[in-house]
Amino acid sequence: MIAKRKTTSDVMFEIINIAILLILCIIVIYPIYYMLIISLSDGYAVMRGEVDLLPVGINLTSYLAVLQNPDIPRSYLNTIIYTVVGTLIAVSMSALCAYPLSRKKFYGRNVFTFMIIFTMFFDAGMISNFMVVDNLHLLNTIWAIVLPGAINAWYMVIMRTFFQQLPEEIFESAYLDGANDLIIFTKIVLPLSVPTIATMILFYAVGYWNGWFSALIYLDDKVKYPVQLIMRNIVLSGETTSMSSSASSMTGDLGAIATNIKYAVVFITMLPILCVYPFVQKHFVKGVMVGALKG
Amino acid sequence: MKKTWRLMSLVLASMLAASAFAGCGETEKSSTETSQESTSGTTSTASEGSDTLLAEPLTITYLYPENGYSPISQDCIALQEIQRVTNVTLEFQLVPSSDYGTKKSTYLATDKIPDVFFGSQGDIKTYARDGMFLNLSEYEQYMPDYLALITSEERADDAKNLYLDGNLYSFVRLEQYRVGTAPQPMIRMDLLEKNNIAVPTTWDELYDVFLQLKELYPDSYMLSSRSGTNYLIGQIAYSLGSGGFEGFSTSEGMYYDPTEEKYLYGPIHDNFKTVLTYLHNMYQDGLLDPDYAVMTKDICWEKLSSGKLLFYYDNDTFAARTFNPALQQVDPDAYFDMLDPMENSYGQTRALRYQRDWFADNTIINSEVERAEDIVTFFNWLYTDEGAMISNFGVEGQSYTIVDGEPQISDELMNKHASSSDKLSAIQAEIGVGQFNFTPYINETWFKQTTDPLMVEHGDRIDAATEAGTIQFMKNSMALAFTAEEDETLTDLQTNVMTVFNSEVDKFITGARSLDEFPAFVEELKAQGAQTIEDMYNEAYQRIQ
Numbered sequence: 001m002i003a004k005r006k007t008t009s010d011v012m013f014e015i016i017n018i019a020i021l022l023i024l025c026i027i028v029i030y031p032i033y034y035m036l037i038i039s040l041s042d043g044y045a046v047m048r049g050e051v052d053l054l055p056v057g058i059n060l061t062s063y064l065a066v067l068q069n070p071d072i073p074r075s076y077l078n079t080i081i082y083t084v085v086g087t088l089i090a091v092s093m094s095a096l097c098a099y100p101l102s103r104k105k106f107y108g109r110n111v112f113t114f115m116i117i118f119t120m121f122f123d124a125g126m127i128s129n130f131m132v133v134d135n136l137h138l139l140n141t142i143w144a145i146v147l148p149g150a151i152n153a154w155y156m157v158i159m160r161t162f163f164q165q166l167p168e169e170i171f172e173s174a175y176l177d178g179a180n181d182l183i184i185f186t187k188i189v190l191p192l193s194v195p196t197i198a199t200m201i202l203f204y205a206v207g208y209w210n211g212w213f214s215a216l217i218y219l220d221d222k223v224k225y226p227v228q229l230i231m232r233n234i235v236l237s238g239e240t241t242s243m244s245s246s247a248s249s250m251t252g253d254l255g256a257i258a259t260n261i262k263y264a265v266v267f268i269t270m271l272p273i274l275c276v277y278p279f280v281q282k283h284f285v286k287g288v289m290v291g292a293l294k295g
Numbered sequence: 296m297k298k299t300w301r302l303m304s305l306v307l308a309s310m311l312a313a314s315a316f317a318g319c320g321e322t323e324k325s326s327t328e329t330s331q332e333s334t335s336g337t338t339s340t341a342s343e344g345s346d347t348l349l350a351e352p353l354t355i356t357y358l359y360p361e362n363g364y365s366p367i368s369q370d371c372i373a374l375q376e377i378q379r380v381t382n383v384t385l386e387f388q389l390v391p392s393s394d395y396g397t398k399k400s401t402y403l404a405t406d407k408i409p410d411v412f413f414g415s416q417g418d419i420k421t422y423a424r425d426g427m428f429l430n431l432s433e434y435e436q437y438m439p440d441y442l443a444l445i446t447s448e449e450r451a452d453d454a455k456n457l458y459l460d461g462n463l464y465s466f467v468r469l470e471q472y473r474v475g476t477a478p479q480p481m482i483r484m485d486l487l488e489k490n491n492i493a494v495p496t497t498w499d500e501l502y503d504v505f506l507q508l509k510e511l512y513p514d515s516y517m518l519s520s521r522s523g524t525n526y527l528i529g530q531i532a533y534s535l536g537s538g539g540f541e542g543f544s545t546s547e548g549m550y551y552d553p554t555e556e557k558y559l560y561g562p563i564h565d566n567f568k569t570v571l572t573y574l575h576n577m578y579q580d581g582l583l584d585p586d587y588a589v590m591t592k593d594i595c596w597e598k599l600s601s602g603k604l605l606f607y608y609d610n611d612t613f614a615a616r617t618f619n620p621a622l623q624q625v626d627p628d629a630y631f632d633m634l635d636p637m638e639n640s641y642g643q644t645r646a647l648r649y650q651r652d653w654f655a656d657n658t659i660i661n662s663e664v665e666r667a668e669d670i671v672t673f674f675n676w677l678y679t680d681e682g683a684m685i686s687n688f689g690v691e692g693q694s695y696t697i698v699d700g701e702p703q704i705s706d707e708l709m710n711k712h713a714s715s716s717d718k719l720s721a722i723q724a725e726i727g728v729g730q731f732n733f734t735p736y737i738n739e740t741w742f743k744q745t746t747d748p749l750m751v752e753h754g755d756r757i758d759a760a761t762e763a764g765t766i767q768f769m770k771n772s773m774a775l776a777f778t779a780e781e782d783e784t785l786t787d788l789q790t791n792v793m794t795v796f797n798s799e800v801d802k803f804i805t806g807a808r809s810l811d812e813f814p815a816f817v818e819e820l821k822a823q824g825a826q827t828i829e830d831m832y833n834e835a836y837q838r839i840q
Contacts, residue, residue, distance in 0.1 A: 047597060047617075048597060071366055131405060230391070
């Protein structure tokens with residue numbers, strides 16, 4: 001290999017490229033960094049607007065306040081359970097749905113596809129969904145969280161499209177060797193689709209991790225709430241108490257000194273999913289690279 | 296292949312774990328069902344010869360919003376004491392307060408409301424006529440204490456707003472004792488003292504003080520708003536001789552004028568020009584922060600606690616609880632202090648304080664409960680002296696002791712929460728009392744023990760000014776006084792009027808439109824129906840008198 005000498009324009013391009021990427025990195029990282037320094041700073045210094053680049057009056061009181069809240073550890077565990085169980089079910093169900101719809105010989109696949117696509121454009125609405133979940137006796141159980149969203153039409157379509165791109169010859173040879181669809185699905189399609197499945201795991205996991213609305217609607221018991229619902233309440237309580245008609249109460253200004261607590265909660269809930277990204281990203285990039293067919 | 300099997304076994308193991316988890320859910324669900332059953336059955340009204348309020352145990356499920364900063368515990372001592380004394384177990388179904396409205400609406404729409412829920416007057420208006428809620432007027436003999444309170448002389452007038460078609464549907468949150476709180480003129484008193492500036496007593500004198508301060512501190516502004524133009528107008532308009540947008544009703548120009556003894560739509564009366572002129576002059580002289588119309592609460596707070604704003608007209612409590620501690624970390628002498636209500640150019644000295652009681656906080660009972668008399672008896676009990684003591688202070692000897700006739704927080708609790716940023720809320724959350732909990736008859740005596748004495752002093756001054764007649768209570772909501780058709784008309788008219796008002800009001804303040812055009816502006820508002828709104832309010836007000 002002969003090392004190619006870099007021309008001035010190459011160097012210029014790299015400098016500009018790095019500069020643009022650095023700016024983009026700062027735009028993405030600074031809000032997260034800002035939350036971190038606010039959560040570590042003194043509440044009054046935050047209120048006076050003194051915190052820009054470095055924390056002022058560093059202390060961990062906001063984190064202690066958050067962790068002393070008995071709801072946080074319990075809801076954290078709930079979120080992990082909902083995310084793991086939900087993602088497993090969702091990815092399995094989506095793959096099981098996508099596979100037949102990707103097979104050309106599946107009779108009526110266009111009708112089924114249409115029925116699924118239809119739900120992307122028209123939603124029955126919250127009340128009817130609630131009544132369905134209620135009549136299935138799923139209210140106030142984990143299933144109310146993980147089952148209604150088990151197949152996301154959009155993600156299923158992505159999977160189906162990926163499966164369709166697999167070479168037809170593989171299926172034909174498998175059939176000739178006596179394999180049935182179940183064997184083809186588990187032993188050929190799934191192993192060949194690892195990048196897509198990893199991507200789906202990431203999408204679904206992030207969805208379940210961030211999800212709060214179905215928990216709000218379907219769960220009655222506080223001990224089953226996911227952490228996002230608890231976090232949302234802490235973040236919004238400051239605003240709502242000071243803006244509600246009860247603002248006349250002394251407690252109306254409670255939120256004023258709680259900005260650092262809010263950010264501590266947001267940071268704590270964001271951290272795990274942030275840590276998962278780099279590991280899944282490996283497959284994510286691979287998925288893009290090899291997705292174009294290897295034959 | 297191995298990988299596939301591993302994956303499948305992982306799926307199966309997780310499902311097993313999940314079903315165990317769901318199993319827990321089922322168990323708890325069945326306990327809720329049992330509790331709901333327990334509210335049915337025979338009635339056991341106030342017990343005779345029994346130690347408890349009710350002879351038969353009763354469990355009431357209560358849908359209630361939980362504040363993020365003040366978690367409600369089912370095991371708190373207040374609830375345990377209530378159960379011991381009354382034989383009633385309050386079983387809370389807690390919903391995050393941030394999204395309580397969504398959950399409540401879903402339950403109301405699907406008829407899944409538990410025995411009792413925390414609702415609004417809007418809920419009563421929308422659903423009570425369909426028979427969804429217990430008509431308390433049919434159970435008056437079980438609620439003598441509550442009725443005595445809402446028909447007392449000081450409340451009787453406002454309490455008429457609580458009746459829908461002559462019927463009562465809710466227990467509203469009332470105040471037993473409250474540290475006086477009001478949006479008041481608050482000024483950096485340390486700067487006045489330092490520069491030998493006399494404390495202003497009229498709005499004109501205040502303007503002169505603003506000018507002097509601006510000369511001394513040219514980088515600072517005097518006034519801004521934490522929530523836009525209408526909020527700012529709402530804070531000062533009444534005191535300046537006009538009115539409208541009071542409290543948090545930023546889309547509502549109506550106010551009750553005690554001089555004329557009727558409701559007025561503030562912006563269509565001549566006195567409103569005084570308000571606009573005052574703000575316009577402040578803008579021209581660099582006294583009003585140029586960002587007043589778009590300033591967020593956080594930025595407003597930042598400016599007030601860092602010396603960039605030297606005056607505010609908002610809750611007096613913010614000074615002692617929020618701004619003074621923040622200011623004093625940097626300058627120990629700095630502090631905001633309250634000015635007494637100021638005389639306006641019409642010779643009136645007047646200001647508003649927040650409504651008595653919390654008419655927005657309603658405890659509403661499902662009409663399908665079977666031991667309705669007992670539930671009503673229980674909620675009535677919470678408004679008795681005994682009920683109020685337990686639901687505000689917990690248990691004597693455990694959470695409080697009586698000193699000089701007043702309940703004092705126990706030393707143990709005080710020490711435990713000494714480092715908390717909001718000591719009182721933390722203590723109340725532990726006991727299970729206070730406004731963030733379900734307490735329906737609020738007593739705020741503990742503020743005296745837990746907050747800056749300056750706040751209590753302000754409270755006393757506000758009470759004194761109320762006695763003297765210079766501060767009046769804002770009127771409580773008249774939501775129930777209007778018919779459904781009137782409501783619809785009002786919403787349409789208010790939208791039309793506010794569209795014109797919002798597009799023009801800042802122009803007057805910034806000078807983009809001359810104040811000479813004020814009469815034309817009034818005509819524009821009237822053309823959108825402002826006068827009709829005023830007439831409808833007065834008609835409805837007459838109906839409930």
